[in-house]
Amino acid sequence: MAEESVEHVDVLIVGAGLSGIGAACHLSRECPGRTFAMLEARDAIGGTWDLFRYPGVRSDSDMYTLGYSFRPWNQAKAIADGPAIREYVRETAREFGIDEKIRFGHEVTGAEWSTQDSRWTVRARGPAGDVTLTCEFLFVCAGYYRYDQGYTPDLPGIEKFAGPVIHPQHWPEDLDYAGKRVVVIGSGATAVTLVPAMAETAEHVTMLQRSPSYVLALPATDPVAERLRGRIPDRYLYPILRWKNVLGAQFVFQLSRRTPGLMKSLLRKGAQRLLPPGYDVDTHFGPTYDPWDQRMCFVPDGDLFKAVTAGRASIVTDKVEGFTAGGVTTASGDELRADIVVTATGLNLLPVGGMALTVDGERVELGKSLAYKGMMISGVPNFALTIGYTNASWTLKSDLVARYVCRLLNHMAEHGFHKAAPHPPAGTEGTGPLVDLRSGYVLRSIDKLPKQGPAAPWRLHQNYPRDVLLMRYGPMDDDMRFERAPAAVLSGQHT
Known part of the structure; x- marks a missing residue:
């Protein structure tokens, strides 16, 4: 029953x-x-x-x-x-x-x-x-x-750090980072999003990455959509834009798979064009793997590159060695001062x-x-x-x-x-x-x-x-x- x-x-x-x-x-x-x-x-x-x-x-x-x-x-x-x-x-x-x-x-x-x-x-x-x-x-x-739980690797000595340690998956509503120094550990999509956003009000934001990711700047507003909006009925415009972007993404993916060397060169030149002269692009934006072996990171209007160029953010490619009360120490012996540490270390x-x-x-x-x-x-x-x-x-x-x-x-x-x-x-x-x-x-x-x-x-x-x-x-x-x-x-x- x-x-x-x-x-x-x-x-x-x-x-x-x-x-x-x-x-x-x-x-x-x-x-x-x-x-x-x-x-x-x-x-x-x-x-x-x-x-x-x-x-x-x-x-x-x-x-x-x-x-x-x-x-x-x-x-x-x-x-x-x-x-x-x-x-x-x-x-x-x-x-x-x-x-x-x-x-x-x-x-x-x-x-x-x-x-x-x-x-x-x-x-x-x-x-x-x-x-x-x-x-x-x-x-x-x-x-x-x-x-209910993001991924955080073993970070030796993290208990020594005096400030808050935040995982992006559990961001506290009341966290005030204005005027503070922040170290974001990670190099993926979350990290490249956080860094320019926090850099708008923080004293300085450092992205500490063990290894870099491929980063591609895209316009936040689609220029084709802006040109066609109002000239083509919406019922036709949306499928046109959808398929345009589908085919564009497929082209980039297939180019990456078939000619990875060419895609690497294009991505390197794109980053180089948006960064200060003499910037070490190969160290900070040159992964050892081929494009699309891991998911590529996209930044709207190149906001990450702009934050680095303006000096509001910086990128350090090194391993985490440990922590002090006031920051993060790297394998090369440097200490990155921090009031807040963000572990953008994945899922x-x-x-x-x-x-x-x-x-x-x-x-x-x-x-x-x-x-x-x-x-x-x-x-x-x-x-x-x-x-x-x-x-x-x-x-x-x-x-x-x-x-x-x-x-x-x-x-x-x-x-x-x-x-x-x-x-x-x-x-x-x-x-x-x-x-x-x-x-x-x-x-x-x-x-x-x-x-x-x-x-x-x-x-x-x-x-x-x-x-x-x-x-x-x-x-x-x-x-x-x-x-x-x-x-x-x-x-x-x-x-």
Whole structure:
């Protein structure tokens, strides 16, 4: 009798960030007869864009591709700040009535698939205690990193430092850094955002990096968009700008992969042009790896270069040796004075939100599984997860995934199927992790990630135009097994 009281929905979406809200909008638009609910572990819509509140937080993709395909971004800034993106996501949820479907404070801990019942049983911790729901399709849009804990490496002697030590993932609202000296440890997207933003009011900001990243200056406002706005109807302008930026990003990525030496030279000249004469570009902006082996950093209007040129910020490429009460010591013997230390040292990966998955009583080991079209897991029925592109806007991939899920659900309904699970052909083996980067946060957790196979649909090519053809127009039965529910379920004996 207790089982009968468990709430059931057709689709359960986990996560109410950029991906989850987009998935719910697509579902309501393309599968209007389906019931669905959303579980969000935190107490607000927005995911990453609600969590991160550090100075200068902004997109590292243009908003014409980071925005939703069905709801054009119409503000002037192509590289938008965090609060603007957060409000954009929340407005989208309100406009489509998605905000009414969200249950906040619900952390999913596990999900079990039963072939006998043709459904998932999902368990979560809610504000009033443990809750259980069942669903026919489980759609995880929880990203791939831990929201409650950022990554901080072992920093010897950090306890000696007298000032505050801040991780950007947990930025205190009342931190006053005006007129103070700040050392930001790190070299990635967060660090290159923080440094120029804090340098506006701080006495001085030093970016202390063990090794540099590739940094490319982009205009904060898209000049093509400004020229065409008002001359072309919005319904045409947005797709034009979207595809312009998609193809531009693909060109840069392919150039980096095919002729890394040329791309290195172009990036070096770009940095050299924006920095003071004689600046040591090779030391501070010349990584040892090739472009796009790790995610490239973009700075709007070259703000990082401007802060360095103006003397409000500086870059030190060295290793952290230790700490004193008043600063950070480096391996070369220097001491960098600091009132505040910021550890912009990265993320901790947490695939599928950390939930435990089982299929007919057997635990799913993600690290030993294969990813199907970058969104489903080998042998796992009626399940999808969203992981965006590493070389382009996250939303480009999340839109494709959500539309594919809708297409799959409609295909199953049309043919009377109740179960869809991808199965690789015999002999298909993993050739690398799903997230194809050599960044530290990937390498630290590489064993936790699903693997890619040697060819499509088991390989993700980081190529949006190619994925459009595969996921919007490709066959539905390529390595996908469809089944109907057991007769007992169909006759209503199982509810």
